[in-house]
Amino acid sequence: MKKEWWKEAVVYQIYPRSFYDSNGDGIGDLNGVIEKLDYLKFLGVDVIWLCPIYKSPNDDNGYDISDYKNIMDEFGNMDDFDRLLKEAHNRGIKILMDLVVNHTSDEHEWFVKAASSKYNPYRDYYIWREGKNGQYPNNWKSFFGGSAWEYNEKTEDYYLHLFTKKQPDLNWENENMRREIYKMMKFWLDKGVDGFRMDVFNFYSKKEGLPDVVDNPDGIYINGPKIHDYIKEMHEEVFQHYDIMTVGEAPCVSSKMAPLYVGEDRKELNMIFHFELMDISNDPKDKFIKVPWELKDIKDIFMRWYEDLKDKGWNSLFMNNHDQPRMVSRFGNDKEYRVESAKMLATLLHTFVGTPYIYQGEEIGMTxxxxxxxxxxRDVETLNYYNEKIKEGIDEEIILKRIQITSRDNARTPMQWDNSENAGFTNATPWINVNPNYKYINVKSALEDRNSIFYYYQKLIKLRKENSVIVYGDLNLIYKDDKNIFSYVRKLEDKEILVILNFFDKEVEFEIPQKYKNKKFELLIGNYETDNQVKNKIKLRPYEARVYSL
Ligand code: ISL
Ligand code: CA
Structure with a gap:
């Protein structure tokens, strides 16, 4: 595998609204991020992915952009941004911007013009259709509920919005529009930003004629016919001229399809975020309903992505983000074994093949x-879901139970800095309530405890820097069918490491595979007290994780 800085990096995702409020209005901001850069440096991360900070009416917390070249009022101004970039770079930290160009806000001047008249030059920047016999133009559904079409009085037709009606889809068929997007990307790159996380990039291309969806939208508005042309054009026009990192958010991309987007010979993207793991416990008809997951399925997903990308392209590793429940609550145990399970899951993400992404607060085990x-x-998706289900006559208690485990707001509560009021996030009323467990889950107490999740992450990040086998080594799964243990060996030249993870709260035994029995074991990291005395068997405690160098 070719060496690249973004393969060796660890990325930290910031949701600025909830990170740190520097000026007492209850909303996190850019100066708040600057104030916490030393904290991130101490953790050891290389890259910050900033969720959208552009001007926005915040129907979807910044994923509805009304001006790509200006900063959201609540977050600060362009001087603050320039300072953030400089201060981050001074500390050797890179900045990845969120690029949201499947849609804009309906308050973007392009859309305001487009909606004003059928003859406006910006009209074709968006997707318009006449209704069919007084009905919507087709059967496409918005991801956030209801039809994907909204009627526009002024022009007596409908526009497409795959997300809220305040997020009209751009028309990627329009070349002028594409050129403006590339220009805007260069504006940020010329400032010195280090790359993009590309929001639902595989939704840009829509199939000609916009046919009804029969069983699934793949090939219609997801992974549509021209998607590779667009990404290649973007690479040609923009990416290739800079030393940057690109990661595309890609719902509904299979591991078989992935090399087409991230293949090193393809001139498209460096990585994508796939959603197979995130969808694992979702009821296929309703993501708010969670079904139990099995370790076997998690292993299958990790292994399949590893194998299908091997020697072709690079993967990204994450178990939560701003759209998902908290990792420790979903895949670990957020009660008795919160600390142990958070560390165990982190061990997987930081020793598997791919670039690890930490979502803010994950490093202190936020739940x-x-x-x-x-x-x-506060989340528009959650509120729409609630209203829709109430209308369907479902019991409120049942709806709330679903929302409690699935809502995107689970990940959006303020970062817990200390045990003072509002978790030290703000001295005003926060825009969304803090999680009451900030009294004991917070950065300050984590920094005071040598055994905290924080220091475990710090050590994992350091190990990655010191052991290139963790980045570039091959991977071999051990005990594929074991229902409790996820274990693998990483190997690069004569360097080998063994990772052993107990995924549950029961004690289990791990038998050292024959070929390693005579090796010298040296513990690199573990989440319990342990020593280097390894015989034939290891008794693993609840959620125990061990990484040995062999
Ligand atoms: O949540 C999802 C995966 O389980 C999907 O619905 C999908 O990945 C997601 O909704 C798309 O997310 C991105 O674009 C949205 C925005 O609301 C999200 O915050 C963003 O991450 C629209 O811009
Ligand atoms: Ca603020």
Whole structure:
């Protein structure tokens, strides 16, 4: 595998609204990020992915952009941004911007013009259709509920919005529009930003004629016919001229399809985020309903992505983000074994093949919020879901139970800095409530405890820097069918490491495979007290993780 800085990097995702409020208005901001750069440097991360900070009416917390070249009022201004970039670079930290160009806000001047008249030059920047016999133009559904079409009085037709009606889809068929997007990307790259995380990039291309969806939208508005042409053009026009990192958010991309987007010979993207793991416990018809997962399925997903990308392209590793429940609540145990399970899951993400992404607060084991009242929720997807299900006549208690485990707000509660009021996030009323467990889950107490999740992450990140086998080594799964243990060996030249993870709260035995029995074991990291005395068998404690150098 070719060496690249973004393969060796660890990325930290910041949701600025909830990170740190520097000016007492209850909303996190860019100066708040600057104030915490030393904290991130101490953790050891190489790259920050900033969720959208552009001007926005915030129907979807910044994923609805009304001006790509200006900063959201609540977050600060362009001087603040320039300072953030400089301060981050001074510390050797790179900045990845969120690029949201499947859609804009309906308040973007392009859309305002487009919606004003059928003859406006910007009209074709968006996707317009006449209704069919007084009905919507086709059967496409918005990801956030209802039809994907909204009627526009002024022009007596409908525009497409795959997300909220305040997020009209751009028309990627329009070449002028594409050129403007590339220009805008260069504006940020010329400032010195280090790459892009590309929001739902595989939705850009829509199939000609916009046919009804029969069983699934793949090939219609997901992975549409021209998607590779667009990404190649973007590479040609923009990416190839800079030393940057690109990661595309790619719902509904299979591991078989992935090399087409990230293949090193393809001139498209460096990595994608796939959603197979995130969808694993979702009821296929309703992601708010969670079904149990099995370790076997998690192993299958990790292994399949490893094998299908091997020698072709690079993977990204994450178990939560700003759209997902908290990792420790979903895949670990957020009660008795919160600390152990958070460390165990981190061990997987930081020793598997791919670039690890940490979502803010993950490094201190922040948990789901489990808010009990609908009035505590802010997320448009959650609120739409609630209203839709109430209308369908479903019991409120049942709806709230689903929302408690699935809502995107679980990940959006303020970062817990200390045990003072509002978790030290703000001295005003926060835009969304803090998780009451900030009293004991917070950065300050993590920094005071040598055994905290924080220091475990710091050590994992350091190990990655010191052991190129973790980045570039091959991987071999051990005990494929074991229902409790995820274990593998990484190997690069004469360097070998063995990773052993107990995924559950029961003690289990791990038998050292024959070929390693006579090796010298040296513990690189583990989440319990242990020594280097390894015989034939290891008794693993609940959620125990061990990484040995052999
Ligand atoms: O949540 C999802 C995966 O389980 C999908 O619905 C999908 O990945 C997601 O909704 C797309 O997310 C991105 O684009 C949205 C925005 O609301 C999200 O915050 C962003 O990450 C629209 O821009
Ligand atoms: Ca603020």
């Amino acid at each position: 789901n919020a489990y808010f009990e009242n609908i009035s505590d929720y």
